[in-house]
Amino acid sequence: MSDYVYTMYRADKFYGSDRQVLANISLSFLPGAKIGVLGPNGAGKSTLLRIMAGLEELSSGVAELAPKATVGFLPQEPDLDSARNVRENVEDGVRPMRDLLDRFNEISARFAEPDVDFDALIEEQGTVQDLIDRHDVWNLDATLDRAMDALRLPEGDRDVTTLSGGERRRVALCRLLLASPDLLLLDEPTNHLDAESVAWLERFLE
Known part of the structure; x- marks a missing residue:
């Protein structure tokens, strides 16, 4: 097995x-x-x-x-966090990557502190940077923008409680695809997608 x-x-x-x-x-x-x-x-x-x-x-x-x-599942009626807007819901799918960038910035800021252990900071910074480079996290915002555009998502600052069922489904699909689970389960994934978005999804899954 x-x-x-x-x-x-x-x-x-x-x-x-x-x-x-x-x-x-x-x-x-x-x-x-x-x-x-x-x-x-x-x-x-x-x-x-x-x-x-x-x-x-x-x-x-x-x-x-x-x-x-890891496993990710897109149900026919997905849930979104009503306290977050469209882009923030999508970003939940790449939260570990965003955390890497935040940690890199925190480490960089600590170099200005007095009496800091520079050797330990340099070592951790190198480890974090290797992960960022390996997963192309420097281009995270551009990756989010491309995915949101390809799936015809509503504006990033839109309140998700105002979305239609089809719009909610596209937001959830975008979030899930960006999370890249080892086992990706999609229930009727092309519902509410136009032909161009379906073509993008097929290329993404190749």
Whole structure:
């Protein structure tokens, strides 16, 4: 199982005693694989994704995410933080990267302090800068701008409580894609996207 980012074995899911949604499902996904889940309405596609996201439990069987792997899920009706505007919600997806930049700036400011341990600061600054360089964090704002533009997001300072369902979904999708989880689960991801945004999403996921 260690070669797979996610494994499910002989999985069953019941709602109540007589409604079986999933029956004897076994699957394994390699890292980087692109898998489509197809089926008619009511076939259990969303339930399967919610189980894989850790939001629901199996009735029986095994479901296992690889150790230390991260998972991100876009439901059909995603939640946004109503206390944050559009851009701030999107930035939640790259919070660890933003924290790296903030820490780098904090370290740089500390060089002006008297009696500071310069050797320790230089060592930490080098470690943080290596992470920033490796993940191209210097261009974080430009990356956010490109993603928001490609998905036709509303203005960054827009109050998310005023957004339509389609706009909320695009904001949540943008946030999730920028977070780059190891296992990315998208439930009807192209809903409310125009053709150009769908094309961008396909390129992003290649």
